[in-house]
Structures are given as structure tokens and as C-alpha cells.
Amino acid sequence: MINYIFKKNNCTVYAVLLFLATFTFQGCKKPARSDMGAQLFKKTNNKVFKDVTPDGFAPVFEDVLNQEKSKLNNANTISAYYHKNGFDPIFVMEHFPNDDVKTLLTYYNNANNHGLDPKIFQTAQIDTLLHTFYNKKGIKDVNEAYRDIAHLELLLANSLINYSNAMQFGVINPRRIYARYFTQTKRPDSTFMTHVFDVRSFKPYLDSIQPKNPQYIAIQKALADANYIAPGLTRQETQRLLVVNLERLRWQNKPTENRYVIVNIPDFQLNIMNGGHSELNMKVCVGEGRNKDYTNTLVEYDESDKVDRPFSRETPQLNSMINEAQVNPVWNIPESIASKEIITEAQKDPYYLSNKNINVYKDGKLVDDPETITWDDNSASEYSFKQQPGSDNALGKIKFLFPNKSSVYLHDTPAKEPFNQTMRAVSHGCVRLEKPLDFAKALFGDGEKYNLIEKLVSEDKSEPTDIALPKKMPIYITYITCWEDENGQLQVRPDVYGLDIVLYGHLQKLSGV
Structure with missing residues (x-):
């Protein structure tokens, strides 16, 4: 009796497990789509689709996928999905019968509202194939039907991924086009x-991914306004200016912190932002740029302009964390500056170095009498130069440090005159501050550390002193040439580094222009 119950219970458990396993497997499988042909015929009234079956379609789709793989922007992601899911034409079968694909094309055709060419999303190819489906003479037999279904499926998958990426990440990866771009920028991965x-359903999804940043919407409105022409620009330049700045706004590189420092290179301004508003603003001087006289414009664009050729002194785009201030800093003069400027001046005046409080070192040892050296073009590789703290120090009385690959920092300067100029791309690459003590107070706040900074800055000569921030401050050095100010007015700045031209060139390349 006990054995019977045991065996009976085992059989029952086995049956239950088998049922659950079967149910789970079926629940995870893609639909068999046994009515695949019937659905397509019902929608198109094209008899050629009557003979279409999933089993007949799968090998043809695999073949077309292998042939077209090189033309897909995200081929590995697309290929992996269809291999994993039995070459199921999910877009055609779930979106074509209910006219969802027409909705998709409407959004693609409106891509110019985002400053993008609808051609990027293969709009014409999709539209042509849709018309073929309804053309009773356009598809000769079932094998041709299979291939057309496969092509439409791949077009829909490829274009929707491209559109989703474009709206949420931008169509251009800034790291790939700019030589001096070091800002953390999120890009779409295969999971996304x-x-x-x-x-x-396409419409709610497409609505959900439209950029909603108020800055983005403001520039979109200007792009749609045929009467808007930016001051000092032509209509053509204005349109291109708006297009490149829409693309910048799609990049996922914006500050996520509540309080941060931002330097906008073309605006020559620094702001400390807090809760979306500026709590401190000042002029800055940035690195000298290739387009400082603004002779190169978006109107004169040609193919070679899409190659980024930065001038050696241009300030890089980056993000980092300000971690300390150095009061009365020593300036370790880079070899490039020493060879082009310092040695040139020393050749003219043997006492230039001592007058500027610049020490000379050879093999790491201080040279006692640099005025006796006969300087030549090779001297910069033989000697190193350090300007000591003092009123003539090129870094002024204080500098602010943050980790970065370009060895740039924010600093004071004894050269105040450039702050009165409109075009302030005059430095060797670092960012000069108009009000360094105000900046220090904003970073350190009232208290012992700021009081020490104020004291050391007021002294004529003092040893370099490093003072760590009580809390690290995020910093973003960016490049924006058009934005809406707090009064709702669009602000436009000249393209001092020619980076608008580079970006526009790559956008044109995507359109096949």
C-alpha cells in the first residue's frame, strides 16, 4: 500500500512538472504565426501572400540578413536578436497590419523638426516596400514575397533603432569627431x-522618446520659424547653427549634479550653477583657437571641414572634479611655451628670466647664472623652466586643480586687460578667471580655509600652499554656441574653435550630402 501511494504520488508529481515545463516553454516562445500568410493577405488583398508560412520564411530571412548585414548600423545587435528568436518578423507582423508602420513614417518624415534629414532613417525605402506589398503585380511569387518581407523587417528594425538612438543620444558620437573631447558621454548599448x-505600439513609444529639454524645444521653435535669423548671421548660417546645437543637446553629457561649475568656451563665461540657476558668474579667458578671427563660417562649409584640426592652445572639452586650490603657485612652464616664447625673450634680453622670476634647471639642478647661457632652438629640450610665486607669475595668486588628461586648470592672472575684450580666446589652454577670490569663496565657503586663502593671496611672496576643498566640486568645460537665456531670448556666440563646422560636416555626411 505504501509502495503504491509512493509510486502514484511520483507519477502525479511528474505529470505536474511536465505540464508546468510545457506551459513555461510555450509561454516564452514567440508566436508560431501560423496565420502569417492570412494576415498579410487580409491587409493587402495581395494573393501572393496566401502561401507565406513561418517555416518557409525563416531560411529566406536568414539568407537576406546575412547579405544585408554590412548595411545595418547595428548589425550584431539585430542579427543576434533574430537568431535568438527564430527569425520571427516581429515588426512586419505586429505593426504592419494595424498601420503602425505609417505612424512610424510620419515621425521619420518630421525628423527635420530635429534638424535631421529623414533619409537617415531610410524613409523612402520603407515607403517603397509598403507600396510593393499592395501592388498585386509588384511581387511575382512567394519567394519574392519572403524576400520583400525580410527586407521590410530589417529596414524597420534598423531605422527604429537609429531613430531611438538619435532622439535619446544624438546621431553623432562626439568622442569620434573631436580631437579634444574628454567629457563622459553615454552612448546606446545593445541592451538599450x-x-x-x-x-x-509605435505612437506612445515615439512620443515618449522625443527630447523634452526646454532648451531643445526653444531651439526647435527657432528652427521652425522661417523669419528667425540670428544677429550677424545669414539665414543659411542660422539654420545650420540651430541644427548643430540641437544635436549637442541630444548628447547625454549634461551635468546631473545640483551644484556644479560650467565654463562655456565660445561664451568666455564661467557659472556656478545651483538648482538650475547661476549663483556666480564671471568672465574667463580660454585657449587661443584656430578660428579666433571668425573667418571660417558655416556658410562656407566643404568636405574637408569635418576633420577636426585643433590649434595647439585650444581648451579641451571635459568634465572632472575640482579637488584643491594652490595659493601662490609655481608655474611649471611647458616645453612648447618655453621654446616659442620664453627662450625667444631670453635671446633678446639676458635678464628677462630673472626679471620674471623664472628659475632655470638643467638635469634637475638649478642654474645659478642663466643670463650667461647662449640660447638656441634646442635649448628647450636641454633646460626646464619654473616661474616662482609672485605678482608676475602667469598663474596669478591662485589656481584650482582637477584631474584631466590635458593638464589644464582654472587660475588667476596678472594680465587683466583681456577681460575687457569681447574675444577672450587668448590663453595657452588653461582657463583664466576674472574673479578668482570670489570663485574661491564660492567653493570653500566662509571659514578657516577661505580665511587662509585670503591671507596668503594678500602677501607679496609666499611659498606654494595646497588647500583641499572641503567637498569636491564638479566642473564641465563645454562648447555651446546657441541657447535660450533666462529671459527667453536666444543667445548666439561665434564659433571660435570651428567646432560647429566640424559637427555640421558629420551631420551632412550622414545625409549622404
Whole structure:
């Protein structure tokens, strides 16, 4: 009796497990789509689709996928999805019958509202294939039907991934086009891109991914306004200016912190932002740029302009954390500056170095009498130069440090005259501050550390002193040439480094222009 119950219970458990396993497996499988042909025929009234079956379609789709793989922007992600899901044409079968694809094309055709060419999203190819589906003479037999379904499926997958990426990350990766771009910028990965296959209705999804940043919407409105022409620009330049700045706003490189420092290179301004508002603003001088006289414009764009050729002194785009201030800093003069400027001056005046409080070192040892050296073009590689603290020090009385690959920092300067100029791209690459003590107070706050800074800055000569920030401050050095100010007015700045021209060139390349 006991054995019977044991065996009976085992059989029952086995049956239950088998049922659950079968149910789970079926629940995870993609639909068999046994009515695949019937659905397509019902929608198009094209008899050629009557003979279409999933089993007949799968090998043809695999073949087309292999042939077209090189033309897909995200081929590995797309290919992996269809291999994993039995070459199921999910876009055609779940979105074509209910006219969802027409909705998709509407959004693609409105891409120019984002400053993008609809051609980027293969709009014409999709539209042509849709018309073929309804053309009773356009598809000769079932094998041709299979191939057309496969091509439409791949077009829909590729274009929707591209559109999703464009709206949420931008169409250009700034790291790939700019030589001096070191800002952390999130880009779409395969996990993100695969989500498009789970979209059940295009319109709510497409609405959800439209950029909603107020700055973005303001520039979109200007782009749509045929009467808007930016001051000092032509209509053509204005349109191109708006287009490149829309693309910048799509990049996921914006500050996420509540309080941060931001330097906008073309504006020659620094702001400390707090809760979306500026708590401190000042003029800055940035690195000398290739387009400081603004002779190169977006009107004169040509193919070679898409190659970024930065001038050696241009300030890089980056983000980092300000971690300390150095009061009465020593300036370790870079070899490039020593060879082009310091030695040139020393050749003219043997006492230039001592008058500027610049020490000379050879093999790491201080040279006692640098005025006796006969300087030549090779001297910069033989000697090193350090300007000691003092009123003539090129870094002024204080500098602010943050880790970065370009060895740039924010600093005071004894050269105040450039702050009165409109074009302030005059430095060797670092950022000069108009009000360094105000900046220090904003970073350190009232208290012992700021009092020490104020004391040391007021002294004629003092040893270099490093003072750590009580809390590290995020800093973003960026490049924006058009934005809406707090009064709702669009502000426009000249393209001092020619980076608008480089970006526009790559956007044109995507359009096949």
C-alpha cells in the first residue's frame, strides 16, 4: 500500500512538472504565426501572400540578413536578436497590419523638426516596400514575397533603432569627431537597442522618446520659424547653427549634479550653477583657437571641414572634479611655451628670466647664472623652466586643480586687460578667471580655509600652499554656441574653435550630402 501511494504520488508529481515545463516553454516562445500568410493577405488583398508560412520564411530571412548585414548600423545587435528568436518578423507582423508602420513614417518624415534629414532613417525605402506589398503585380511569387518581407523587417528594425538612438543620444558620437573631447558621454548599448523589439505600439513609444529639454524645444521653435535669423548671421548660417546645437543637446553629457561649475568656451563665461540657476558668474579667458578671427563660417562649409584640426592652445572639452586650490603657485612652464616664447625673450634680453622670476634647471639642478647661457632652438629640450610665486607669475595668486588628461586648470592672472575684450580666446589652454577670490569663496565657503586663502593671496611672496576643498566640486568645460537665456531670448556666440563646422560636416555626411 505504501509502495503504491509512493509510486502514484511520483507519477502525479511528474505529470505536474511536465505540464508546468510545457506551459513555461510555450509561454516564452514567440508566436508560431501560423496565420502569417492570412494576415498579410487580409491587409493587402495581395494573393501572393496566401502561401507565406513561418517555416518557409525563416531560411529566406536568414539568407537576406546575412547579405544585408554590412548595411545595418547595428548589425550584431539585430542579427543576434533574430537568431535568438527564430527569425520571427516581429515588426512586419505586429505593426504592419494595424498601420503602425505609417505612424512610424510620419515621425521619420518630421525628423527635420530635429534638424535631421529623414533619409537617415531610410524613409523612402520603407515607403517603397509598403507600396510593393499592395501592388498585386509588384511581387511575382512567394519567394519574392519572403524576400520583400525580410527586407521590410530589417529596414524597420534598423531605422527604429537609429531613430531611438538619435532622439535619446544624438546621431553623432562626439568622442569620434573631436580631437579634444574628454567629457563622459553615454552612448546606446545593445541592451538599450534591443528594447525596440518589445514596443507594442509605435505612437506612445515615439512620443515618449522625443527630447523634452526646454532648451531643445526653444531651439526647435527657432528652427521652425522661417523669419528667425540670428544677429550677424545669414539665414543659411542660422539654420545650420540651430541644427548643430540641437544635436549637442541630444548628447547625454549634461551635468546631473545640483551644484556644479560650467565654463562655456565660445561664451568666455564661467557659472556656478545651483538648482538650475547661476549663483556666480564671471568672465574667463580660454585657449587661443584656430578660428579666433571668425573667418571660417558655416556658410562656407566643404568636405574637408569635418576633420577636426585643433590649434595647439585650444581648451579641451571635459568634465572632472575640482579637488584643491594652490595659493601662490609655481608655474611649471611647458616645453612648447618655453621654446616659442620664453627662450625667444631670453635671446633678446639676458635678464628677462630673472626679471620674471623664472628659475632655470638643467638635469634637475638649478642654474645659478642663466643670463650667461647662449640660447638656441634646442635649448628647450636641454633646460626646464619654473616661474616662482609672485605678482608676475602667469598663474596669478591662485589656481584650482582637477584631474584631466590635458593638464589644464582654472587660475588667476596678472594680465587683466583681456577681460575687457569681447574675444577672450587668448590663453595657452588653461582657463583664466576674472574673479578668482570670489570663485574661491564660492567653493570653500566662509571659514578657516577661505580665511587662509585670503591671507596668503594678500602677501607679496609666499611659498606654494595646497588647500583641499572641503567637498569636491564638479566642473564641465563645454562648447555651446546657441541657447535660450533666462529671459527667453536666444543667445548666439561665434564659433571660435570651428567646432560647429566640424559637427555640421558629420551631420551632412550622414545625409549622404
